[in-house]
Every structure is written in C-alpha cells, then in structure tokens.
Amino acid sequence: MKSMDIRKIKYIDSTLRDGSHSIAHKLSLYDIAEYCRAIDGVGIDLVVVGHGNGLGASSRLIGKSLHADEELLQVARSNLKSTKLGVLVIPGFAKLSDIDKAIALGVDVFLVACHVTEVTVTKQFNEYIAAQNKEVIGILMMIHMATDEEIMNQIRILESYGVSSVILMDSAGATTHHRLKSLVKKIVTNSSIEIGFHGHNNLGLAVSNTITALELGASIVDATVRGLGAGAGNTQIEQVIALRQLQNLDNHIKLNDILRISDEIVTRINPSHSGVDGVSISSGLAGVFSGFKPKVIEASKLYDISPYKLFNDLGKQRVVAGQEDKIMETAKKLSESDE
Amino acid sequence: MTTNVAILGSGNIGLDLLYKTLKSNKLNLVLFVGRSENSKGIAIAKSLGITTSIESIDGIKHYLNDIDLIFDATNAESHRSSQHIFEQYGKLVVDLTPSRVGEPCIPIINLKESLSKKNISLVTCGGQASIPLLYEISNVTRGIKYIELAATISSDSAGMGTRENIDEYTVTTEKAIESFTGVENIKSILSLNPAIPQITMRNTVYIEVDNYDKELLTSVIKSTVNKVRTYVPGYYIASGPFFSEGLITITIEVQGAGDYLPKYSGNLDIITSAAIEIAENYNRVYEINGY
Numbered sequence: 225m226k227s228m229d230i231r232k233i234k235y236i237d238s239t240l241r242d243g244s245h246s247i248a249h250k251l252s253l254y255d256i257a258e259y260c261r262a263i264d265g266v267g268i269d270l271v272v273v274g275h276g277n278g279l280g281a282s283s284r285l286i287g288k289s290l291h292a293d294e295e296l297l298q299v300a301r302s303n304l305k306s307t308k309l310g311v312l313v314i315p316g317f318a319k320l321s322d323i324d325k326a327i328a329l330g331v332d333v334f335l336v337a338c339h340v341t342e343v344t345v346t347k348q349f350n351e352y353i354a355a356q357n358k359e360v361i362g363i364l365m366m367i368h369m370a371t372d373e374e375i376m377n378q379i380r381i382l383e384s385y386g387v388s389s390v391i392l393m394d395s396a397g398a399t400t401h402h403r404l405k406s407l408v409k410k411i412v413t414n415s416s417i418e419i420g421f422h423g424h425n426n427l428g429l430a431v432s433n434t435i436t437a438l439e440l441g442a443s444i445v446d447a448t449v450r451g452l453g454a455g456a457g458n459t460q461i462e463q464v465i466a467l468r469q470l471q472n473l474d475n476h477i478k479l480n481d482i483l484r485i486s487d488e489i490v491t492r493i494n495p496s497h498s499g500v501d502g503v504s505i506s507s508g509l510a511g512v513f514s515g516f517k518p519k520v521i522e523a524s525k526l527y528d529i530s531p532y533k534l535f536n537d538l539g540k541q542r543v544v545a546g547q548e549d550k551i552m553e554t555a556k557k558l559s560e561s562d563e
Numbered sequence: 564m565t566t567n568v569a570i571l572g573s574g575n576i577g578l579d580l581l582y583k584t585l586k587s588n589k590l591n592l593v594l595f596v597g598r599s600e601n602s603k604g605i606a607i608a609k610s611l612g613i614t615t616s617i618e619s620i621d622g623i624k625h626y627l628n629d630i631d632l633i634f635d636a637t638n639a640e641s642h643r644s645s646q647h648i649f650e651q652y653g654k655l656v657v658d659l660t661p662s663r664v665g666e667p668c669i670p671i672i673n674l675k676e677s678l679s680k681k682n683i684s685l686v687t688c689g690g691q692a693s694i695p696l697l698y699e700i701s702n703v704t705r706g707i708k709y710i711e712l713a714a715t716i717s718s719d720s721a722g723m724g725t726r727e728n729i730d731e732y733t734v735t736t737e738k739a740i741e742s743f744t745g746v747e748n749i750k751s752i753l754s755l756n757p758a759i760p761q762i763t764m765r766n767t768v769y770i771e772v773d774n775y776d777k778e779l780l781t782s783v784i785k786s787t788v789n790k791v792r793t794y795v796p797g798y799y800i801a802s803g804p805f806f807s808e809g810l811i812t813i814t815i816e817v818q819g820a821g822d823y824l825p826k827y828s829g830n831l832d833i834i835t836s837a838a839i840e841i842a843e844n845y846n847r848v849y850e851i852n853g854y
Contacts (some may be wrong), residue, residue, distance in 0.1 A: 283750050284769035284810075285713040316753040320730045341757045342718060344726040369757075 233438065233474060236335075236361075236391075236420070236446040237263060237461060238272045238453070239490065240300065241312055245276035245454035247494050249287045253299045255493050260303035262485045263449075267477035268461075270308045270333055273300040276454060278312030278337070279322040294325055301330040308332040312363070313353075315345045320352055327356055335391070337363035340370045343378045343385075350385045361420070361444075362390040368398040372410045379415055389418035391446050394433065397426030397456055404433050405440060412441040420444025423459040425451055430459040435467060450486040450499035457499055462486060466509045480506070480532040506532040510539025519548055523555035533558060565591045566845040569623055572636030573597030573604025575722060575824055576659055579835045580634050581608060582822035589843040593629045596622045620645050623652060630654055632842055638724040639663075639731055649682065655845065656682045657838045661728065661735040669694045670840045671790045672743065678845065685837050686739040687732050688830035689714040689751060692766045692798070692817050694743050699787045700770060700811070701744035703779055709771040710740055711750040717761035720828030729753065763816050764829035765801065770811040777806050784813065794840040795833050796820065 240259060244251050256273060263271055274296050275281045275289045282289040289296070293311075301309050310333035311326050323334065334353045336346045346362065353360050362382045367375065379390055392407065399407075404421075411419055421437035421444070423430035434445055445464055451457035462482045468474040483502030490497070503521060507514055512535050520538075524531035534555055543550050568590055570577050577595070581604075584592040595608040596616045608615045616622025623633060632655045635642050639662040646664060649656045655678070658665050665682030668674065669691065677683045685691060693712045701707055725732060736751040756762050784804055791798045797818030805812040817829030824831050 280750075281752075283713070283752060284711045284771075284812075285752055285767070315729045316733070316755070319733050321734075339755065339757065342726075342755050344723065345721075345729050345755060347727050348730055 231443055233468070234269045234420070234444045235267070235461060235465070235477070236270045236272060236310065236444060237268045237448065238422070238446055238458065239448040239450075239461075241272040241274050241278070242276060242448050242454055242458055243452035243490070243493065244274065244289070246452055246457070246497055249275050249282065250290045251296065251493070253291055253295060255489070256296060256299045257303050259485065259489050259493070260300050262481070262489060264304050264307050265478075266481045267474075268307055270310045271300065271304055272310040272312060272335060273297060274311050277317055278314050278335075279318040279326060281314065281317040283317075293322065294329060297326060297329045297331060310335055310361075312337055313349055314338065315349050318349070320349070323349065323353060323356075327358060331358070333359040333361060335361045335363050336387075337365055337393070340364040340366050341374060341378060343381045346382075347385050350382075350387055354386055360387055362387040363393055363422070364390060365393045366395045367392045367407065368394065368396055368403070372407050375407060376410055376414055379411060379417055383415065383417060387417075389420065389444060391420035391422050391444060392437070392442075393422040393446075394424055394430075395454075397424030397430060399423075399429070399433060401429065401433065401436055404436055408437050408440040408442060418443055420446050421459075422446035424453065424456055425458065426456040430457075431463045431467070434459045434464050449482060450490045450497065450501070452490055452494055452497050452499065457497065460499060460505075462502065462505055463500065466505050470509065479509070480530060483532050484530070503531045503535070506535040510535040512538045512543060513545040515545065516548060516551060519551045523551050526552075527555040527559035529555055529558045564846045565589055566842055567591045567593045567629055567631045568634060568842055569594040569596060569626065569630045569632075570634045570636060571596045571620060571623065572634075572659075573602045573608070574636065576636040576831060576835060577634075578604050578607060579823040579831065580636060580659075580838060581611075581613070583820075583835055583839045584842075585611070586822065587839060587843060589846075590839070594623065594626050596620070620648050627652055627654070632657060632845055634838055634842070635659060639728055653681070657841050658682060658684045659834050659838055660724070661687050661731045663731075663735050663738070667739050667742065668837070668841060669698065669743065670794060670837050671695050671787070672698050674841060674844055677841065683841060685834050687736045688716070688764065688834055689732070689736045689753065689766060690739040691833045691837050692764065692815055692830070693768050694740060695787050695791050696784060696813060696815070697740055697768060697770070698743045699783050700780060701746060703783055704770075704772055704775050706774065707744065707746045707770055707772045709748045709750070709769075710744060710746050711752070711769040712736065712740065713752040713754070713767045713769075714830070715754045715756055715762065715765045716830045717764070717827050718755045718757035719761050720764070720824070720830055721755050761825070761827040763818050763827050764833075765814060765816050767812065767814045771809055772811065773809055775806070775811065780804065780806075780811065788815075795829075795836045797826070797829055797832065
C-alpha cells in the first residue's frame, strides 16, 4: 500500500463541463469567470470547461449552449492563471477546425472521448492534436457496456495511437465495486497506461468507486465539485480529496477553498442540485457530529468566520454529541485569533 | 443500351456495387479492380466469372475502350491522389468516398446536371439521406435559420475509412447541406451504436424556421420520400414530421437492400444505390444532350 500512496494523483475538475448537463448547457460567462478565478491555484491540475458533450456539441439533439464554445473557453482561459485548461472532444460532434480554434484560445489538454467500443473513431483526432504538441487524454464512455477483455483491446488500440492515459467513464453510474476492481486490475496487469476514473452517482457508488480505482492503481480522478453533473451527478471531487487527506495524502490541495466554491458558487450555478454541501464534508473530515451543522453555520455567520475552520477546530477539540455549547465559544475564539 | 462500368475498390462497398450492377439490366460490369490477389472481394468477383485486376487504378487503363464509367469505392485520400489518372482516362467517375473532389450529386435533385461533369461526388451517407428532404423543404420555406442532422449508424456498418476520417464526414456533410439549401448555419452529428442486433441507419433533422406552411410541407415531405424510394426502397419516415413553434423535426430511417451489405447498413446502401441510379441514367441523359 505504501508505494501506491506516494503516487501523485492528478485531479481533473469537470464541474464546468459535466455540470453543464445539469443546467441544460446554460453556463453563463459570469459563472465561468467566477468559478475559474476561485478554483485557480487550489491545487487542481486541470479544469475542463464547455458544453456537456464537449466541443461542437451545442445542438438541438443534446441542448444548445448559452454561449459559443469560443466564448466559454476564452473566459475560462483568462481566469485560469496557474491551472491547465481542458476541453472534451467527441469525434462526430467536434470537427478538427474546432480543435484549431481551441488551441488558438489557449486550451492545454484535450480529452478525446468515444463510446467504450469505438476507439478507432478517435484516431484522427488523437493524431491531429498530438501533432500540435498538445496533451491528449483518452476517455472511454459507458464502461458498463463492454467486457474487461473488450476494454483491454480498445486500450491497446489507444496506445497504438500514442495515447498514454485513459479515463474509464462510468457514464450511467452502473458499475459495481466488483466489476470495477476486475477491470482496473486487468488494465494494470496488461498495460502501463495511466488510468483515471470518472464516476456517476446513480447507484451511490461514485466516490467509493473512485477510491477503489485509486487503491488498485488508477492515478487520475475526473470529478466535479459537489458532484454537479449529468443525471444523478458525479463523484464529488471534494469528498475524494477529504478522504485522501484523512489518510494524510494530497495535503497540497486547499480543500476549504473547494468547499467554499461548492457552497457559494456551485449552489448558485445550479440551486436545485443536491450533492453533499461543503459544511457537511468538513464535518465528516473533522469527525464532528453531523447534528452540529445548523449551529456551526449560525455561529460562523455571527462571527464572520469560515464554517469549515470552525468544524476543523471543533474536531481538534474532539467534541462529542451533547457539546453543542462549544460551538459559539470556539467561533468567538477563532474570530479573535483571525484578527 | 447498357452502360459499361468498372468498379475500383474491392471492399464491402465495391462488393455491394458488384451485386447491384449484376442485378441491373442497364449496366454491364466490365472490370472489378482491387489491390490484392488474396482479397475476399477479388475472390468473389472471380467466382462470379467477372474480369478482375489487382493493379488498382492502373489496372483500368487496359480496358479503357470498353468502359463508360468508373465507380471509385476506395477512400477519400486515394481518390484525391488518383485525380490526374482519372483525368487521363477521361471517363465519368462516380466517387463514393467523401473526398469532396467532384460535383456533389443527390440523384433526385441534380442528376442531369451532374452527368455533364467528369467527376461526381456522392457526398456522405448522412448527406444522401437528409439532403433530399432538406432541399425540397428549403425550396418552399423562407427564412430557415438553422439545420441540424443527427445521424446514428451501426458500428458494424462503419468501416475503417469512415472511422479514421470522421472529420471528413462531418465537414463534407455540413458543406453539402449548406450548398443545397443555401442555409449557412448547419450542424452535423454522427454517432455509432454497437448494439447487436444492429440498428438501422437513423437520421433526425431539425429545421429552425419561424414561419412555414404545414400542409404544403407535409405533402412535399411525402412526395420527396417517394422519389427517393424509387432507387432506395428502404427509405422511410420513422417519425414525424413534428411541427412545433419555430421547429420542424423529422426522423428518417434507411434500410439497405441487402444485396451484399447487410440490411441494417442503410448508410452504405444509400450511397451505392445513388451510384447505381447515376450509372443507369448515364446513357439516357447523354442521348437527351444530343450524343
């Protein structure tokens, strides 16, 4: 286990891509700007922005974006200083001319996706993008619809195209632990390709499947803040990071900043999306009774402090249920020490 | 009077053309051309007693006196690089690849005009399936703002040529829809579905327009489908037309004739059928033109 734990995990944030599905692709330029400004520098490796089905997918068939791809990317680029910008590309929706435009706008990474059995449709795009010295990550969508053996064959073809990392996309959230384990083991045994996982939460397994994939050798997490995404939503990136930090891993990521983005920005982008809010995640991370939440929120407002810090401090004090009287006192102390 | 044809390309498309040519009483298959003695296509052609060549495009030059028309069923890149040779041969070339070199032809729209050119392009499967309706609708409807074509084909009907040149499919389809309808804002989407049993080729068109004549369009759509059915019997409306505010939606499915290619691959059949339709009219139209 130890050797696995020291591997660098790459975090891909698809909130402004998969999350577009949850709002019928009506992302505003304001939201993109605000989100990108806030996420930049928190330690996420790559932020993916655009229509839910990626470049060129604004359509009657899927849903039309509020703004052209170019506008979305331009705003994202100008608000991401230290974080790479990515786009999803599904051949059949996108054209090579869309790739040219994206490169001109400063996109760093292209996530080239197709149905799990159809990787040969990505050859042209993979080679085109690689020829322009841009990074390609392969994505296999709907992994529950193919066998381990079929997926392994597709990965071999991807490798022959020069693709060195692949994300397994559980697009319907229909993959069991058992199946995911056998699939990841199969790939790890037969290939040196870098593996990522993108989960959906239809059956409540998105986060645990992601952790399972990491434990078995995957090293890329493709997830979204608050799980904002198509259908039931995605793996909540902040929950994965919280679980890793409980194991003293990935401590370079400023988790509280992501929790704030969840509670202040993502809830505004899509008020009807549930997911687990940032305050609850900080409660879990701190190991403090969930029932403290309303009072923690109340106290943090009163003293104008971060509810995440408050939960964190309460956790350090190892408070137990019945000690709600510690909340106000701790909040007051924190507000004084902040000054 | 029969038209003498050669088929260049011994893959699935070439083989479907071969069977369709044998079925036609207006066409005489003079030569079937491939690249390898070991190919399945060459073996089938030989077993049917058809003259074959494995010298690719060069194989045709020995038969020029016996040939009126060449079907190119190779691939876009090969078609482009063979241009100068086709020009030397001076025969009418019907191009089944999405090369966009020749005159785009949708038989019910511009068959006669196309026959006066030396190179006829059959656009793409999505183009052949959708443009007849889009053209006829745009002829009687002003102010179309946007057209979208979402096509789904069976994975088993998508050969390597289509897969590895998927951008050509999209660009060629969009450009052809634009040029036949005069509408600039066009979107083409292609999806592959690996389900078994295989799905039939399906095309949904979305037309955004503020004002339209519902009754007129209903009859235009019906008569257009009937015209296409004269050479693609498996062409039918699967759902629609649906008329809603500012939007017309129609779904067409195309079932192949099953000559060589399986019936679900209507996407390939509509191309080979259009090619045969052009070849069968080769003499007729030339006589009208005074030849």
